[in-house]
Amino acid sequence: LAKTTQPISMDSYEGQEVNITCSHNNIATNDYITWYQQFPSQGPRFIIQGYKTKVKNEVASLFIPADRKSSTLSLPRVSLSDTAVYYCLVGVGTFGNEKLTFGTGTRLTIIP
Amino acid sequence: SAVISQKPSRDICQRGTSLTIQCQVDSQVTMMFWYRQQPGQSLTLIATANQGSEATYESGFVIDKFPISRPNLTFSTLTVSNMSPEDSSIYLCSVVGSGRRRGGELFFGEGSRLTVL
Numbered sequence: 001l002a003k004t005t006q007p008i009s010m011d012s013y014e015g016q017e018v019n020i021t022c023s024h025n026n027i028a029t030n031d032y033i034t035w036y037q038q039f040p041s042q043g044p045r046f047i048i049q050g051y052k053t054k055v056k057n058e059v060a061s062l063f064i065p066a067d068r069k070s071s072t073l074s075l076p077r078v079s080l081s082d083t084a085v086y087y088c089l090v091g092v093g094t095f096g097n098e099k100l101t102f103g104t105g106t107r108l109t110i111i112p
Numbered sequence: 113s114a115v116i117s118q119k120p121s122r123d124i125c126q127r128g129t130s131l132t133i134q135c136q137v138d139s140q141v142t143m144m145f146w147y148r149q150q151p152g153q154s155l156t157l158i159a160t161a162n163q164g165s166e167a168t169y170e171s172g173f174v175i176d177k178f179p180i181s182r183p184n185l186t187f188s189t190l191t192v193s194n195m196s197p198e199d200s201s202i203y204l205c206s207v208v209g210s211g212r213r214r215g216g217e218l219f220f221g222e223g224s225r226l227t228v229l
Contacts, residue, residue, distance in 0.1 A: 034215055034217070041223070042223070043223055044220055049217070051214075051215065087154070091215075091216075101157060
């Protein structure tokens with residue numbers, strides 16, 4: 001299983017762009033990179049997923065360099081409601097015996 | 113997508129007792145997982161609940177302490193046995209959604225918050 005490393009915490013002001021980087025040096029060829037968001041008293045929820053290059057959806061962008069040993073979640077113009085813990089997961093959760101293991105996560109605090 | 117309902121949402125339990133948490137999914141799923149999240153910590157996988165066979169436990173978790181049932185493709189239970197205060201955690205049921213995402217997508221219930229006195 002590929003292990004992930006993220007900053008434990010980050011602070012940002014409202015309206016700023018926030019970039020959270022995750023390291024996954026042992027990522028396997030079949031592994032996808034998925035980011036989850038967790039609010040207090042809720043289960044994590046899917047934000048974005050990618051395999052290589054750049055992926056963008058309505059809430060975030062995901063940048064993955066060619067070697068795939070890291071990835072960066074980018075949240076544009078954050079608001080107070082983006083205060084949450086963000087988890088980077090690496091693996092394949094659809095088939096086979098791969099399990100999706102959560103790392104420490106990054107606790108993001110948005111400051112008014 | 114998958115909608116997951118967990119019961120109970122929270123409970124306060126006495127030391128030495130056992131509690132069973134139920135997880136109901138609104139669609140048939142192959143893979144179901146049970147996670148534990150201790151206060152202020154990340155999620156730790158307890159086991160994979162397999163339909164028609166015994167659950168597969170992660171290192172540090174044993175069947176006698178966390179027996180799991182998976183009678184069909186939409187339901188599972190996790191029992192926390194002989195509880196101690198160290199078992200005070202949020203227990204989360206999760207499934208891998210079928211379809212769209214090639215890398216898989218986990219869906220979670222709201223969790224069951226257990227406090228052991």
